[in-house]
Amino acid sequence: MQLKKLFQMQKALDSHIEEKHQLQNEDLFSRKVLALLVELGELANETRCFKFWSVKPSSPKKVILEEFVDGIHFILSIGIVCGFDSRDFNVNWHPVSGDMTEHFLKVYKQVDLFQSSRSFEDYFTLLQSYLELGSLLGITHEEMEQAYFEKNEVNYQRQQNNY
Numbered sequence: 001m002q003l004k005k006l007f008q009m010q011k012a013l014d015s016h017i018e019e020k021h022q023l024q025n026e027d028l029f030s031r032k033v034l035a036l037l038v039e040l041g042e043l044a045n046e047t048r049c050f051k052f053w054s055v056k057p058s059s060p061k062k063v064i065l066e067e068f069v070d071g072i073h074f075i076l077s078i079g080i081v082c083g084f085d086s087r088d089f090n091v092n093w094h095p096v097s098g099d100m101t102e103h104f105l106k107v108y109k110q111v112d113l114f115q116s117s118r119s120f121e122d123y124f125t126l127l128q129s130y131l132e133l134g135s136l137l138g139i140t141h142e143e144m145e146q147a148y149f150e151k152n153e154v155n156y157q158r159q160q161n162n163y
Contacts, residue, residue: 040104
C-alpha cells in the first residue's frame with residue numbers, strides 16, 4: 001500500500017474541506033477521533049460479529065470495504081493533524097487470525113491510547129491494528145487502496161454537492 005500517496009491525497013481533501021467550511025484555524029483533532037470511533041462502530045455493525053443474538057449474516061464485502069475505508073480516511077487525517085504524514089511507515093503486512101470482536105475492541109483501545117498520548121508509536125500501532133482488522137475481514141491491501149481512491153473521489157463530489 002502506498003501510504004505516502006494516501007497521506008498526500010488525504011491532506012489535499014482535508015485542506016479542501018477546511019477551506020470550504022472555513023475551519024483552517026480550528027483544532028479538529030477531537031472531532032476526527034470521534035468520527036473514527038463512529039466509523040469503527042459502523043464497520044462493526046456491518047460485520048455483525050458481535051451480534052450473538054442474531055442469525056442474520058454480515059453485509060456484503062463491498063459494504064464492509066466501504067465502511068472500512070471510511071476509517072482509513074480518518075486515521076490518515078488524524079495522522080496529518082499530528083504531523084505524522086511525513087514519517088516513514090514500515091508496516092508489517094502479515095495475515096492475522098483470531099476473534100473479530102476482540103480485534104475491534106483492540107482497535108477501540110488503540111484509538112483511546114493514541115487520543116491521550118498523541119505519540120507516533122501509539123499512532124503507528126493504531127494504524128497497524130486497523131490494517132490487521134481489514135485483513136481479518138478478508139480485505140486485501142490492493143482492495144484497501146483501490147477503495148480509498150474511489151471513496152476519496154466520492155468525498156470530493158460530496159463537497160461539491162454541499163453534503
